[in-house]
Amino acid sequence: MPERTLTGFAAAPGLAAGPAVLLAASGADDRVTVPLEGRQSQLDGALQALAAAAAQLERIAGDLREEGRGAEAEIVETGALMAHDPGLEAAVSELVLKGGLTAASAISQAAEAAADQLAAIPDPMLAERADDVRSLGRRAATIAAGGRDERVGGVLVAAGLGPADVAELGPEVEGVALAAGGVTAHAAIVARSLGLPMVVGLGRDVLDLVEGETIVVDGSLGRLVRYPDPGRLAQARSERERRNQARATAVARRLEPAITLDGRRVKVLANASSLAEVREALEQGAEGVGLLRTELLFLAAQAWPDVETSFRFLAPLLASLQDRVATVRLFDFGGDKTPPFLTGAKGRGVELLLENPQALRDQLEAILRAAQGVALRLLVPMVTRVEQVVAVRQALSAVLRDRRPPALGAMIETPEAAHRAAEFARQLDFLSLGTNDLTQLALGLERESSGTSPATHPTVLRLIDATMRAGRGAGIPIEVCGEAASDADAMPVLVGLGADELSVGAARVGEVREALRTLNFAACQELAQRSLLGQTGHAGGESL
Ligand code: PEP
Ligand code: MG
Numbered sequence: 001m002p003e004r005t006l007t008g009f010a011a012a013p014g015l016a017a018g019p020a021v022l023l024a025a026s027g028a029d030d031r032v033t034v035p036l037e038g039r040q041s042q043l044d045g046a047l048q049a050l051a052a053a054a055a056q057l058e059r060i061a062g063d064l065r066e067e068g069r070g071a072e073a074e075i076v077e078t079g080a081l082m083a084h085d086p087g088l089e090a091a092v093s094e095l096v097l098k099g100g101l102t103a104a105s106a107i108s109q110a111a112e113a114a115a116d117q118l119a120a121i122p123d124p125m126l127a128e129r130a131d132d133v134r135s136l137g138r139r140a141a142t143i144a145a146g147g148r149d150e151r152v153g154g155v156l157v158a159a160g161l162g163p164a165d166v167a168e169l170g171p172e173v174e175g176v177a178l179a180a181g182g183v184t185a186h187a188a189i190v191a192r193s194l195g196l197p198m199v200v201g202l203g204r205d206v207l208d209l210v211e212g213e214t215i216v217v218d219g220s221l222g223r224l225v226r227y228p229d230p231g232r233l234a235q236a237r238s239e240r241e242r243r244n245q246a247r248a249t250a251v252a253r254r255l256e257p258a259i260t261l262d263g264r265r266v267k268v269l270a271n272a273s274s275l276a277e278v279r280e281a282l283e284q285g286a287e288g289v290g291l292l293r294t295e296l297l298f299l300a301a302q303a304w305p306d307v308e309t310s311f312r313f314l315a316p317l318l319a320s321l322q323d324r325v326a327t328v329r330l331f332d333f334g335g336d337k338t339p340p341f342l343t344g345a346k347g348r349g350v351e352l353l354l355e356n357p358q359a360l361r362d363q364l365e366a367i368l369r370a371a372q373g374v375a376l377r378l379l380v381p382m383v384t385r386v387e388q389v390v391a392v393r394q395a396l397s398a399v400l401r402d403r404r405p406p407a408l409g410a411m412i413e414t415p416e417a418a419h420r421a422a423e424f425a426r427q428l429d430f431l432s433l434g435t436n437d438l439t440q441l442a443l444g445l446e447r448e449s450s451g452t453s454p455a456t457h458p459t460v461l462r463l464i465d466a467t468m469r470a471g472r473g474a475g476i477p478i479e480v481c482g483e484a485a486s487d488a489d490a491m492p493v494l495v496g497l498g499a500d501e502l503s504v505g506a507a508r509v510g511e512v513r514e515a516l517r518t519l520n521f522a523a524c525q526e527l528a529q530r531s532l533l534g535q536t537g538h539a540g541g542e543s544l
Contacts, residue, residue: 001227006202008177010222011188013505014197014243016155016175017216017228017236020209023158033100043096046103047089049144053136054083072276078129079136079162088114088133103144111137131187135162155217157209161187169196174240175217177224179206182299191219192277195243195507199224220483243511247284250510254285258513260495264521267501268513269325271481273297275317277506284510288325290503291379291432291481292317294363295331301339304331304359310366318370326374327432327479327503328367329411330360330392332381349382349411354391364399368406376406379432384416386423393427413437413482418463421470431471432503433464435482435490455484456493458534465532468498479503486512492519496528 034042057080064073082088091110095101101109111133119130153172160180166187169176173196181187181200191198197219206224209215216225216236225232259265269290270281274297278289297313298305305313318326333339334348345352353360367378380392389410396408412418413434425431435455439445442460454460464480471478479501484490486504491512494502504512530536 003228003232004226006205006224006226008199008202008206008222008224009182010218010220011178011181011200012176012191012194012196012198013220013507014175014195015216015218015220015236015239016197017214017233017240018154018174019212020157020177020215021154021173022207022209022211023156023161032102032105034096034102035100039097039100042101042103042106043093045144046092046096046106046140049103049107049140050083050089050092052143053140054080056139057083057136075132075276079132079139082114082129082133082136083140085114104141107141107144108137111140131160131162131181134160135165135187138162139165154212155215157206157215159207166191166194166196166198169194175199175219177202177206177215177217179204192274192280192505192507195247195280243507246511246514247507249514250284253514254283254510256285256517258285258516260516260519260521260524262521264495266495266499266516267479268509268516269327269479269481269501269503270506270509271503272317272506275320278317278320281506281509282320282324284506285513286506286509288321288327288375290325290327290479290501292326292328293332294329295333295337298331299337299339301341303341304356304362305366307362307366307369310363311370314366314370318372318374318376321374323373323375325377326371327377327379327409327481328371329379329381330363332411334382350380350388350392351382351384354388357395360392360395361399364396368399368403371406377430378406378408380408380410381434382413382437383410383424384414386420386427389424389427409479411437411481412463412467413441415442415463418442418467421467422473425470425474425476428476430477430479431467432479432481433467433494433499435460435464435480435484438463438482439484455482455487455490456531456536458532461493461497461528461532464494465497465528471500472498477501488515491515492524493528493531495519495521496524496526496531 057076061073061076061080064076088110091113092106095106095109096103115130115133118133155175155177156173157177160178161176175197176191178200179202188198188200197217199217199219199222202224214228216228216232257265258268267287269288270286271291272278272281272289273293330353332349333342333352342352380389383389393408407429409428409430409432410424411432411434412421417424418438439455439460442463443457468478477500478498480494480499481503484494485502486508502512
């Protein structure tokens with residue numbers, strides 16, 4: 001049978017292969033009407049199931065805390081609190097006693113109704129809690145229906161999952177594929193921090209999979225492959241093995257510097273959009289955050305986040321960095337990151353912000369307030385003209401008052417910016433190469449649908465090289481924060497071109513630090529020169 005690919009969204013990177021494990025439905029049966037005399041015992045059962053679900057969640061949270069994963073523990077604890085919510089209990093009670101629903105059905109319906117209410121609130125943080133309530137409902141309904149609690153290994157396939165469901169998955173789960181879900185949902189955040197490959201938004205087709213059929217989930221490209229050929233399976237299995245080994249080594253060597261065999265020191269920072277990712281990155285030895293994507297949490301927002309909303313998101317995250325580098329990128333809305341309030345708006349990143357000066361001032365104020373004690377760097381996304389960073393600097397000085405000015409940098413991720421890199425470098429304190437957008441734009445690919453990102457294509461490398469030279473000329477550091485920074489083929493080329501810092505996904509930090517220790521800088525430089533001329537073995541470069 002030829003391979004068949006389902007396409008969704010890349011929620012947590014990595015390849016996973018194994019038998020599909022279809023998550024059973026909750027066992028709720030809406031067609032049954034319980035006779036009057038049986039309703040009280042159904043209600044007792046429902047309340048016991050809610051209490052049991054809360055106890056399970058508290059136990060999971062406790063285990064997470066013991067493992068030092070406090071951020072995830074907090075997320076799971078929220079679910080336990082919801083199980084004790086009197087509003088939820090009252091709704092369940094009414095559905096059972098008046099409506100004659102079974103315990104499982106009543107819990108499912110009450111949880112769904114509560115989740116729908118939360119999802120309708122125009123506050124992204126509260127709206128995301130909807131998933132937590134649904135997850136709690138599924139858990140409690142399964143208990144009420146006497147559901148199974150066995151652990152089966154493989155790739156978990158489900159309509160949707162809550163963060164606690166993901167946090168509870170044991171090592172026997174290789175990866176997760178969901179019909180629904182978004183990349184910013186808490187479930188995805190937990191998966192990323194666990195290094196568990198996850199694809200979401202695959203659509204209802206994924207629920208037609210047959211229990212036990214072998215599948216491959218590619219959490220980096222957002223795909224699920226049915227009927228995988230033997231080569232793909234072997235690749236997935238070896239990638240999983242490599243990831244496990246890499247993490248163990250990384251944690252053990254977290255305090256050692258990342259330095260090439262011939263002495264070139266490269267800083268390794270993390271890309272993050274959640275507290276859980278920052279924690280995982282630090283555990284793996286990250287020297288700080290090189291890219292904080294501030295927009296991801298607000299993709300369902302109905303308005304530009306105000307100072308308070310941004311502050312609530314940023315404060316715990318930056319506090320966890322203590323005195324390390326915190327590179328906070330201004331909202332990069334637009335393209336595939338367009339929230340409802342910007343529907344129809346043209347432009348992307350800084351362009352949209354400059355059209356909404358109050359939103360820019362609010363975000364700057366929130367960042368400055370939250371960044372007490374960290375080495376703050378502000379990063380401007382999607383610049384094309386130097387006037388844009390000049391305008392951001394003016395807005396910054398207007399809100400700065402007596403606070404210390406942060407370092408200001410720009411993402412070089414459009415060909416226009418790369419061509420003007422020297423001008424940008426003169427105005428700024430650092431530059432950050434966004435190879436994701438740069439590659440797609442330079443090669444005319446569609447970022448939202450393209451499955452490849454050949455950053456080592458000579459056309460792209462020439463833009464990267466020009467940017468590196470501009471940075472060196474101005475004496476400012478150059479970071480690479482696109483996915484190429486953790487790509488085994490591209491990373492040595494980027495180091496050879498002179499990258500001072502690599503900022504990579506939280507779960508990749510240790511692996512990249514380890515890889516740097518095996519490189520020879522002089523050989524990387526030589527490889528980079530050949531790559532610029534297109535003289536390497538293949539378009540994607542060659543490994544050292
Ligand atoms: C990039 O374009 O390389 C980048 C890091 O930005 P984002 O992926 O958030 O667009
Ligand atoms: Mg980008």
